[in-house]
Every structure is written in structure tokens, then in C-alpha cells.
Amino acid sequence: MPKRRLCYLALVISFVALFQNAASIDYGAALTKSLLFYEAQRSGKLPPTQRVQWRGDSALTDGKDSGVDLTGGYYDAGDNVKFGFPMAYTVTMLAWSVVEFGPQLRARNELSNALRAIKWGTDYLIKAHVEPNVMYGQVGDGGSDHSCWMRPEDMTTPRTAYKIDEQHPGSDLAAESAAALAAAAIAFQESQPSYSSRLLNHAKQLFDFATKYTGKYHDSIPGAGQFYSSSGFEDELLWAATWLSLATNDKTYSDIVTKSTNFGGTRTMFSWDDKFVGAQILISKGVLEGKFKSENGNLEQAKQYGEEYVCNCMQKGNNNVRKTNGGLLWFQEWNNLQYVTTASFIITTYADILNAAKTTIQCPGGTVGPQDLITFAKSQVDYILGSNPKQMSYMVGIGSNYPKRVHHRGASIVSIKKDPSPVSCQAGFDQWFHRNADNPNVLDGAIVGGPNQSDEYSDERENYQQSETATANIAPFVGVLARFA
Numbered sequence: 001m002p003k004r005r006l007c008y009l010a011l012v013i014s015f016v017a018l019f020q021n022a023a024s025i026d027y028g029a030a031l032t033k034s035l036l037f038y039e040a041q042r043s044g045k046l047p048p049t050q051r052v053q054w055r056g057d058s059a060l061t062d063g064k065d066s067g068v069d070l071t072g073g074y075y076d077a078g079d080n081v082k083f084g085f086p087m088a089y090t091v092t093m094l095a096w097s098v099v100e101f102g103p104q105l106r107a108r109n110e111l112s113n114a115l116r117a118i119k120w121g122t123d124y125l126i127k128a129h130v131e132p133n134v135m136y137g138q139v140g141d142g143g144s145d146h147s148c149w150m151r152p153e154d155m156t157t158p159r160t161a162y163k164i165d166e167q168h169p170g171s172d173l174a175a176e177s178a179a180a181l182a183a184a185a186i187a188f189q190e191s192q193p194s195y196s197s198r199l200l201n202h203a204k205q206l207f208d209f210a211t212k213y214t215g216k217y218h219d220s221i222p223g224a225g226q227f228y229s230s231s232g233f234e235d236e237l238l239w240a241a242t243w244l245s246l247a248t249n250d251k252t253y254s255d256i257v258t259k260s261t262n263f264g265g266t267r268t269m270f271s272w273d274d275k276f277v278g279a280q281i282l283i284s285k286g287v288l289e290g291k292f293k294s295e296n297g298n299l300e301q302a303k304q305y306g307e308e309y310v311c312n313c314m315q316k317g318n319n320n321v322r323k324t325n326g327g328l329l330w331f332q333e334w335n336n337l338q339y340v341t342t343a344s345f346i347i348t349t350y351a352d353i354l355n356a357a358k359t360t361i362q363c364p365g366g367t368v369g370p371q372d373l374i375t376f377a378k379s380q381v382d383y384i385l386g387s388n389p390k391q392m393s394y395m396v397g398i399g400s401n402y403p404k405r406v407h408h409r410g411a412s413i414v415s416i417k418k419d420p421s422p423v424s425c426q427a428g429f430d431q432w433f434h435r436n437a438d439n440p441n442v443l444d445g446a447i448v449g450g451p452n453q454s455d456e457y458s459d460e461r462e463n464y465q466q467s468e469t470a471t472a473n474i475a476p477f478v479g480v481l482a483r484f485a
Contacts, residue, residue, distance in 0.1 A: 025385045026398070030445075031110055031481035033397045034474050037445030038094075038117040040410065041471055043082060043152065044072035044124075049116070054415035054441040058152035059159060062139045063127075066161045070139050073124030076228075077470040078408035080152045081145050084128060084137035085217060085228050088176040089272040090471040091121035092243070093345070095183035096278075097479030100349050102187070104482040114478060115187065122184045122199060125177050130163075132205045137173045137217055138162040142227050149428030151409055153416040156425065162221040170217025174210035175236035176275070178203045182243035200247060207240050207253075231273055234262050239275040242282045246291070257283060258295055263302040266319070267309055269331050270342040272472045280306030281346055281353075288357040307361045310350055313343050314376055316365030326389040326455040327379055334465045337394060337450035338473045340380055345476035347377040348483050381480060384447065389455045395477075396469075397444035404438035407461045407468040411443040433461055447473040 039052040043059045062082070063070025074090065076083045098105060098114050105111040128136040144157045164170035181203035188196040216233060218225035238260055245253035263283075264276030284303040286292035294300055311317035313329060321343075322330040331339035351373035354360060361368045386393040386401070393402040406412070413423055413432045418440075423431065439461075446469035451457040457466055 025382055025387065027481050027485040028108055030385055030395055030398050031108055031485045033395065033445035034478050034481055035110060035113040035117055035445065037474050038120065040443055041074045042120060043075055054417065055410065056153045056416045059155060062159050063161050068130055069127055070136055070161055072120065072127065074121060074471050075152060078468045079145050080155055080409060081140035081142050082138065083224060083228050085173050085176060085224065085230065086272040086472050087121060088125060088180040090475045091118055091125065091180035092183050093475035094118045094478060095180065095187045097482065098187040099183060101479040101482040104485065108482060108485050110482065115191065118184050118187060122181060125180060126202055129202050129206060133209045133213065134163055134165045135174060135177065136161050136163045137170060137221050138224050142223055148425035149409055149433045150423060150425055151413045151416060154422045162223065164217055164220045166213050168220035169213035169215035170220050171210040171214045171233035172230040172236045173217035174206045175233060175240040178206035178210060179240040179243045182240065182247040185247045203244060207244060210237060210240065235264060235275040235279065239279040242279050254292065258292060258299060260298065263305055266305050269339045270346060271339060277306060277309050277346060281350055285353045288353060310347055310361060311363035311368065313347060314363065314368055316363035316368060318364050324453055324455045326383065328383045329380060330453050333452065335449035337384060337447055338470065340384065341447065341473055341476045344377045344380045344480045347373045348480050377480065378484060381484060390457060392457060394448050394450050396446040397442055403448050403459050403467060405459050405461045405467065406439060406443050406446055406448060407464040408443055411439045411441045412461060414440045445474060447477060
């Protein structure tokens with residue numbers, strides 16, 4: 001058979017396999033697992049309703065050295081540190097998923113699980129906000145934590161608590177926490193009105209703190225800068241004001257939004273560090289629904305910036321996001337999928353916003369309608385869940401071919417319930433991290449960093465750029481999966 005025909009045949013077989021794989025993707029199962037993931041990341045005393053049974057209670061004395069109770073919350077990734085900045089962002093995105101896709105979550109019987117995931121985070125943020133102008137933003141030390149490989153139940157590393165206050169401000173951390181609590185207040189408005197009010201009170205105080213005492217939080221908590229340094233706080237202030245405006249209908253906050261002079265321009269990504277795209281899309285929705293009135297055309301500018309980001313993701317802009325040959329949006333080498341999940345959320349959300357307003361986007365490369373956006377978002381979701389050149393799901397637990405050696409301390413060490421013998425700091429590396437075997441615990445719902453620009457993936461714990469997961473990776477995907485399930 002001629003070589004050209006062989007190549008063509010291989011291509012056809014490859015596309016047929018991709019199509020069959022896409023057709024068999026179970027979005028409902030992926031949604032269920034995405035919320036299970038948050039139970040595996042829990043810190044503190046686990047509740048009787050805990051479904052992830054290989055986990056146990058951990059870090060039960062957090063905050064004790066500082067005279068406060070800082071138990072609870074989430075470990076941020078494959079380590080055992082509680083970083084407040086990405087945790088607050090995770091809660092905001094989980095809450096936005098409920099605000100935007102609550103009916104779909106309810107239809108799949110996952111709304112209560114989504115609210116529980118949010119509340120595990122908001123309860124902690126409330127605890128961490130000990131006074132109007134004082135908030136604890138980190139528990140644990142990144143350096144010492146990373147020098148050990150221990151399951152959270154065995155931790156012997158320092159659990160130092162770090163805070164921001166009037167003398168050591170952190171506008172980004174305080175404002176992101178305000179955004180999280182305000183968004184959660186909307187999510188809980190119907191089912192738990194008194195809790196919703198409590199969340200709003202904290203959100204307002206935190207926003208005041210963020211605006212009165214300005215500064216980057218990692219200047220006050222230097223250790224956080226090595227892992228989650230902040231590029232600035234203007235985005236968080238706008239983002240928080242927008243959420244507070246939507247949660248309260250208070251003119252104080254809507255005025256901050258409508259009179260703003262900094263909407264961030266056209267962004268290249270939406271992430272735990274850069275919230276401008278999220279704010280732009282929320283403002284766009286407010287403009288289209290008549291909730292935000294543009295006084296000098298500036299809100300139309302915010303809307304334009306948000307739409308330019310969408311156009312670039314859709315490959316119809318002036319500065320298109322790169323894509324792999326397999327069709328995945330490509331932002332950067334390290335943990336690329338966290339930016340793909342946020343892009344998928346924004347595009348899916350905006351499709352429904354445009355649909356409700358019966359309008360389209362005029363991109364430089366042509367008109368883009370709601371269905372175009374949904375089709376594109378679905379292509380990204382399908383890629384992540386297995387419709388890709390490696391036929392591999394990058395969400396753990398979906399299908400049979402998924403990452404088995406995720407860079408994650410708890411998942412990679414035998415459960416304390418199976419073997420209660422303590423695993424020491426270095427023994428964890430010797431016995432478990434370097435072990436040439438799959439993780440003993442399946443970290444259902446985790447989305448890893450993902451493939452490289454050539455659509456290749458190496459399933460090794462040492463390969464943390466690709467094989468580590470984080471709470472920020474999955475939160476935007478919850479809403480997207482609810483929409484497609």
C-alpha cells in the first residue's frame with residue numbers, strides 16, 4: 001500500500017477513535033468526581049458525611065500557636081500548606097459555578113455537594129478573618145513542607161500562621177476573600193439566608209480593609225511569594241466590588257465599578273493571580289442585563305476587553321491563544337490546564353449570557369455566536385476528559401487511562417486507615433515518592449497540570465509541572481461540567 005495512503009488511513013483511524021471517545025465521555029461522572037476532589041483536599045476534622053474514605057483528620061492544632069482556631073480549609077495542591085490567596089479564589093470560582101449553573105447542578109443532584117465544598121472554604125475564611133482589619137493568609141511553611149513527603153495525617157512540619165493587618169497589608173488577599181464571601185453569599189441566599197448575611201458582613205469588612213490599607217499580601221507574608229506571588233491588587237479590588245455590587249445591590253459598590261478607570265485591558269489569561277477577565281465578564285453581564293449603567297462608556301470598554309479575550313481563545317482575535325496540534329489551548333508549560341479550565345468557564349458562561357441577550361460578539365476574525373462558544377468550550381472539555389492524541393483523561397478517575405502517579409502526598413502514601421504506622425519526613429520520599437508504582441489512593445476529580453505543547457504527558461510523581469494538581473484547577477470546571485452534564 002502506498003505510504004501516503006497508509007498515512008491517510010492512520011489519520012482517519014485516529015479521528016474515528018477521537019470521535020468515539022468524545023461520544024462516550026460521561027460529563028455527569030466527571031462532575032461528581034470534581035466535587036469529590038475537594039473532600040480529598042480537606043484539612044481539619046472530617047465530618048461524618050466525608051465520602052473520600054482514605055483521608056483522615058489532620059492539622060487539628062492549626063492556629064493554636066497564635067491563639068486562634070485555624071483548623072479546616074483546603075490544602076492547596078499536592079502539598080500540605082494552606083495558602084489563603086488561591087484558596088479564596090477557589091471558593092470564588094466554586095461559588096460562581098453555583099451562581100451561574102445552580103439549576104444544572106440541582107438537576108444532577110450535585111448542588112448540595114457544591115455548597116458543601118464552598119462552605120468548607122468559607123467557614124475557614126471566616127475563622128481566618130479574626131478582626132475587621134486582620135486576616136490570616138497562610139498556615140504552614142512552604143519550604144519545610146516541600147522538604148518532606150508526608151501524608152497530612154502524619155505531619156510534623158511547622159504549622160506557623162501568617163497574617164495581614166493594618167501595618168502589614170494585603171489588598172489582594174483581603175479583596176479576593178471579600179469576593180469569595182460575596183459570591184458565596186449569593187450561592188447561599190436561597191438555602192441558608194442567615195449564613196448568607198454572615199458571609200456578606202465579613203465580605204464588606206474585608207473590602208474596606210483592602211481599600212484602606214493597600215499593599216501586596218506577599219510583602220507581608222514573604223513565604224507566600226515563593227509559591228503564589230501576586231502581580232497586583234487592582235484586579236482583586238474590581239472583582240470584589242463587582243461581586244459585592246451583585247450580592248448587595250448597594251450603590252456604594254456599583255459606583256466603584258461604574259466609575260472605575262482600570263479594567264485591565266485585554267488579558268492573556270484568567271487565573272488565581274489575575275481576575276480581570278472574570279470581572280470584565282461579570283460587568284458585561286451586568287451591562288447586557290441593565291444592572292450596570294455605563295456613565296462615560298467605560299463599562300462598554302470593560303465589555304470589549306472581556307470579549308477580546310474570548311475572541312483570542314476562539315482563534316478569531318488579534319492576539320490568538322496558541323493551541324497544540326491536538327486542539328488544546330496552550331498558555332504556558334507549567335500547569336497549563338488551570339488556564340484552560342478558566343477559559344472554558346468564561347466561554348461557557350458568556351455563551352449563556354449572549355444567548356439570554358440574543359446577541360453575538362463581533363470578533364476581528366468574524367461573528368461569534370453562543371453556539372460557536374459552546375462548541376469550542378466542549379472541545380476543550382472533551383480534550384481534558386480523554387478526547388486527545390494520547391486518549392488519556394487528565395481528570396483522575398475518568399475512563400481507565402488517567403494519571404495514576406499524581407504528584408500528591410496524601411494520594412501517593414498508603415491511607416492511614418490501612419496502615420496507621422507514621423510515615424516520617426524522609427521515609428515518605430524513600431518509600432513512596434520514588435516508588436515505581438501507581439499511587440495507592442485514587443485522587444478522584446483531580447485535574448493535573450496536563451500535557452506539554454506537543455500533546456505529550458509523562459505520568460511520574462517527579463514531573464510536578466505536569467503531574468501536580470491544585471484546587472484552583474478544578475473549581476472553574478465544576479460549573480462547566482454541570483452545564484454539559
